[in-house]
Amino acid sequence: MKALRLDAPRQWNRLDVAPPGDPGPGEAVVRVHTVGVCGTDLGGYLGKMPFFSYPRIPGHELGVEVVAVGAGVANVRPGDRCAVEPYINCQTCYACRKGKNNCCEKHQTLGVHCDGGLRPFFTVPARKLHVSRKLTFEQLALVETLAVGYHAVARAAIQPDESCLIIGAGPIGLATLEFARLTGAKIVMLDVNEQRLAFCRDVMGVAHTLQPSDQLETQLKALCDGHGPDVVIDATGHVGSMSAAFGLIAHGGRLVYVGITTEEVKFRHPVFHRPEGTLLCSRNALSPDFAAIIALIEDGTIDTRPWITHRTPFDEVIGVFPSYLDPATGVVKAVIEVGE
Numbered sequence: 448m449k450a451l452r453l454d455a456p457r458q459w460n461r462l463d464v465a466p467p468g469d470p471g472p473g474e475a476v477v478r479v480h481t482v483g484v485c486g487t488d489l490g491g492y493l494g495k496m497p498f499f500s501y502p503r504i505p506g507h508e509l510g511v512e513v514v515a516v517g518a519g520v521a522n523v524r525p526g527d528r529c530a531v532e533p534y535i536n537c538q539t540c541y542a543c544r545k546g547k548n549n550c551c552e553k554h555q556t557l558g559v560h561c562d563g564g565l566r567p568f569f570t571v572p573a574r575k576l577h578v579s580r581k582l583t584f585e586q587l588a589l590v591e592t593l594a595v596g597y598h599a600v601a602r603a604a605i606q607p608d609e610s611c612l613i614i615g616a617g618p619i620g621l622a623t624l625e626f627a628r629l630t631g632a633k634i635v636m637l638d639v640n641e642q643r644l645a646f647c648r649d650v651m652g653v654a655h656t657l658q659p660s661d662q663l664e665t666q667l668k669a670l671c672d673g674h675g676p677d678v679v680i681d682a683t684g685h686v687g688s689m690s691a692a693f694g695l696i697a698h699g700g701r702l703v704y705v706g707i708t709t710e711e712v713k714f715r716h717p718v719f720h721r722p723e724g725t726l727l728c729s730r731n732a733l734s735p736d737f738a739a740i741i742a743l744i745e746d747g748t749i750d751t752r753p754w755i756t757h758r759t760p761f762d763e764v765i766g767v768f769p770s771y772l773d774p775a776t777g778v779v780k781a782v783i784e785v786g787e
């Protein structure tokens with residue numbers, strides 16, 4: 448069967464791979480319908496994603512259909528439509544035993560550390576499948592992106608009377624926005640790109656958007672009752688933004704990193720000590736987050752319609768993929784239709 452593999456940065460290879468055999472105990476074979484493209488995939492393509500190894504079949508945002516299940520599988524059956532939780536965890540390490548399967552010591556993300564879904568069929572642990580009777584494959588492929596934002600908002604523990612600044616209006620920032628606004632807190636979006644901020648205002652209904660400037664602290668105080676935001680969530684992965692964010696929180700506030708940088712983040716300690724700041728990292732998402740998000744889409748609380756801006760058939764991916772890097776295309780989320 449067909450597959451798309453990155454053999455090295457910027458080197459796609461369309462190849463034939465063997466179809467999966469019968470699923471073993473606890474496993475399921477799935478047919479891949481829809482694959483979302485995200486920053487991790489773009490980073491892998493560019494050779495800038497530190498965890499990405501080659502050769503690799505990408506694809507971790509997946510809308511799939513179960514075709515066969517192995518012995519002992521009770522949570523899914525053939526024909527079920529599912530989102531895939533692409534975080535493969537060992538189930539035995541300290542983090543797994545504490546229920547923190549999102550940061551397993553031997554964590555592997557499908558399509559990053561091991562092969563993912565840019566192929567019509569593959570085998571996954573059935574416990575990583577989350578069923579919906581209502582959602583489309585495109586909606587199911589969005590669940591993982593949303594899960595990253597859901598988990599960041601849970602880490603931030605935002606209260607209804609608080610204010611929250613989200614830095615970065617890319618897909619992870621937008622996913623964070625979806626759940627941050629459900630808390631009832633005042634939300635401010637910050638991005639360098641005015642086109643992205645316009646999307647936040649016009650499509651996502653955000654009242655307050657800002658671009659970075661030397662007036663930023665004053666502007667934030669004007670929006671947040673005279674102090675900084677109670678919560679700042681950085682979804683940029685940009686070292687400059689992540690360093691500057693220490694100086695933006697209200698006294699007693701929290702800073703949450705959901706973006707990742709491989710560079711050294713520096714800050715002057717009094718800047719963060721004076722407000723008694725708390726720094727949190729948010730990695731991936733927990734298994735129960737997936738079912739919670741599916742329920743929120745099913746009942747209409749989360750509207751997925753604005754999300755998917757580009758659709759690409761499997762056969763056109765190699766040619767079209769580089770255009771996803773260009774902000775001028777206005778891409779929020781591109782999805783690949785895998786087909787036969």
Ligand SMILES: [Zn+2]
Nearest residue numbers: 485487508592
């Ligand atoms: Zn992703």
Ligand SMILES: [Zn+2]
Nearest residue numbers: 537540543551
């Ligand atoms: Zn583990």
